[in-house]
Amino acid sequence: MSARAIARRVALTWLIVSVGFGLTVRAQSPLPSPWLGSDIGGPALAGSSSAASNGFTIDAGGVDIWATSDQFHFVYQQMTGDGEVIARVQSLNNSNTWAKTGVMIRETLAADSRHALALVSAGKGYAFQRRIDPAGISLNTAGSLGVPPGWVRLVRTGSRIDAYQSTNGTTWTPMGSDAIPMADTVYVGIATTSHSASVATDAVVDSFKVTQTGTTTNQPPTVNLQRDRLEPLIKRGLRLAVCNQSSRGYAGAIAMAMGLKQDEVFEEMKANLLPNARLVPAGIVAINRAQERGFSLASVEHT
Secondary structure, three states: OOHHHHHHHHHHHHHHHHHHOOOOOOOOEOOOOOOEEEEEOOOOOOOEEEEEOOEEEEEEEEOEEEOOEEEEEEEEEEEEOOEEEEEEEEEEOOOOOOOEEEEEEEOOOOOOOOEEEEEEEOOOOEEEEEEOOOOOOOEEEEOOOOOOOEEEEEEEEOOEEEEEEEOOOOOOEEEEEEEOOOOOEEEEEEEEEOOEEEEEEEEEEEEEEEEEOOOOOOOOOOOOOOHHHHHHHHHOOOOEEEEHHHHHHHHHHHHHHHOOOHHHHHHHHHHOOOOOEEEEOOHHHHHHHHHHOOOOOOOOOOO
């Protein structure tokens, strides 16, 4: 018997068995471009995803999206610059009260990547969860109690990400916001985990929407020191003293928020000092030394 004949007989046998026993087979469609589906972090139970009416049907394992490393199934595409992601979670099986699904913005597909997640869980309500540093400890801001169906949303503006929840997809309630520095091009989509190594969960998510709102780079903001207002004073003899201790403190805060090194930020600040400015050990020391030498204090108004 030829290979084609064997294939036909197998197909016919499956059809007879299916009809005879009343089995219902749900047709699954491949994910449409540009969507891709992948397990992140190597969960013991392999996940899968397929296109459904205006959305996706997702089967996922994974112990959690939490702590320093994640295990989940991700349906995703890429987004560059500012934008927002919105989805409605129709249903989520309760494999665990912390089984969860929602919209995610993720820097890489590594298990320990930076990310933000606006989620609804099977039994713990809504939440805004995120990891600010690679392999860092996850953070959680609780939203309100509730179970699917419900809407979730993330908005990215530079390094700031805001999370929202909604019952109707029109009126949004903020859950929280945080500064999460990521590359300009990120992965956005639906993240689902069963919160169990041995039990999977199923989620149905639809009305997913990705909107790119700009091309703001994920970089620290530009600060305008109003140099044009200071230069006339400098020409008249104004001497600028910059507090070294405070500058290092600001450099540390900027470095922490942006995932940079404090020393590198401080060196860049020094390289961009205004003309006639110099670092002094501390602001109070500068004031005392100036008064000892007969200088008076002047206030320069800025807006």
